[in-house]
Amino acid sequence: MDNEMKMRATIQGDVADVKVLIKHIMETGLRKDPTTKQFIPAHFINQVVASLNGVTVLDMQWGVAVSKNPFFGFKVKGAKPGDKITVNAVDNLGTKFYGETAVA
Amino acid sequence: MNPVRRTLLKSIVTVGMLASAISVSLVKPAAALVASWNKNAFSAKTIADAMKEAGYSGAAESSDILLKVPDIAEDGAIVPLEVTSNIPGTTSIAIFAEKNPNPLVADIQFSNGAQPYISMHIKMAETSFVRVAVKAGDKIYSQSKEVKVTLGGCGG
Incomplete structure (x- = not known):
């Protein structure tokens, strides 16, 4: 689902500055539906892995308190223009998200 | 006792154990790739x-x-x-x-x-x-x- 993820990686010296935006509701499971008074079930991304040229550089576990449409930024040393950055994410319902970009 | 039957049973057991050993070794590395959510x-x-x-x-x-x-x-x-x-x-x-x-x-x-x-x-x-x-x-x-x-x- 590439369209669910927006990525940008820019080089500064030999460090890639990567910014990622994933479209996701990030529902906490703690909110009540105002009409039904029932809790809205939790639905959130809980694992995110970023790689540089296929090698894992960032391995994250998230809880429900990551903001809706999650944004995150990280930096990888030893990168050069043209290198491939990929992000794989999965939510608590098993839906997978994937994005990739080239370092520019 | 039937020796042929014994051998056959033994080999079935061995194959079974091998199969489970293989499936364990196949499953483990894959699971290790993604640390389970804490x-x-x-x-x-x-x-x-x-x-x-x-x-x-x-x-x-x-x-x-x-x-x-x-x-x-x-x-x-x-x-x-x-x-x-x-x-x-x-x-x-x-x-x-x-x-x-x-x-x-x-x-x-x-x-x-x-x-x-x-x-x-x-x-x-x-x-x-x-x-x-x-x-x-x-x-x-x-x-x-x-x-x-x-x-x-x-x-x-």
């Missing part, structure tokens, strides 16, 4: 429990952790946060919002050239301290800063 840490209700379950208890305060958060957040649903660890050998950073219903927000592991830096947007239920903890070698360090929240970001 449910106990993320469902902990106090900062102390969350830090303990996530493996960050016994942290020493350190000014070598730079935590950038706003003094006042108008909307608790989006609180921008930036953490940089200047502690040599940093392998992971965990983010906690002390008064959230579940204080652990995220646990981030760095490897293969990733700088000990993360920037993200988090939700805060109310005014509280944001605490970040850093793992470097077998030592734990932490730093915190209060964020005043005008409008909570977790309730409804």
